Amino acid sequence: MIGVLVSGNGSNLQALLDAGLPVSAVASNRNDAHALVRAREAGVPAATFSLDCHADREERDLVMATWLEKHGIELVVLAGYMHLLTKPFLDRFPDRIVNVHPSLLPQFPGGHAIEDALAAGVETTGVTIHLVDEGLDTGTVLRQEAVPLDPRETLEERLHAVEHRLLPAVVHEMMAM
Numbered sequence: 001m002i003g004v005l006v007s008g009n010g011s012n013l014q015a016l017l018d019a020g021l022p023v024s025a026v027a028s029n030r031n032d033a034h035a036l037v038r039a040r041e042a043g044v045p046a047a048t049f050s051l052d053c054h055a056d057r058e059e060r061d062l063v064m065a066t067w068l069e070k071h072g073i074e075l076v077v078l079a080g081y082m083h084l085l086t087k088p089f090l091d092r093f094p095d096r097i098v099n100v101h102p103s104l105l106p107q108f109p110g111g112h113a114i115e116d117a118l119a120a121g122v123e124t125t126g127v128t129i130h131l132v133d134e135g136l137d138t139g140t141v142l143r144q145e146a147v148p149l150d151p152r153e154t155l156e157e158r159l160h161a162v163e164h165r166l167l168p169a170v171v172h173e174m175m176a177m
């Protein structure tokens with residue numbers, strides 16, 4: 001069973017749901033994330049774990065990991081989740097947490113990968129699916145696909161289209177491992 005962590009729109013969550021993958025719990029750090037609406041519409045249990053309600057990040061992550069475990073989660077997907085995970089969470093799901101990132105890592109880690117690629121003037125960027133560790137987009141790369149920057153007007157749309165194809169495919173493979 002898959003747990004998905006979200007912070008925003010949730011189009012990658014939607015791609016996982018549309019692919020028929022067994023998403024059984026969705027956790028967010030923000031209660032205004034549209035992804036929570038998508039989860040509820042799909043009938044998937046969803047909850048918010050805001051930092052404001054906890055002493056620190058470690059405590060929040062521990063509570064969130066325990067909630068996911070209660071829902072039988074064995075594989076965690078970060079789909080636009082904008083916080084780093086701490087050791088108490090990472091230790092619960094060793095080598096079973098994946099993230100989708102809109103660049104060819106190790107190029108352009110962090111929250112502004114598309115803007116950073118445009119500013120750097122590279123010809124090609126892309127999408128990376130990788131395992132999650134304590135670093136900022138530093139875990140082992142599982143899959144990458146290149147996307148040309150031009151035409152720039154459609155770059156974001158083309159990156160999302162690749163994400164929505166690649167992430168469910170990799171998650172499907174990981175389910176079998």
Ligand code: GRF
Pocket residue numbers: 007008009010011012013035079080081100101102163
């Ligand atoms: C995606 O571009 C993903 O690569 C990045 O954040 C974005 C999330 O989009 N980590 P969405 O919330 O899945 O629509």
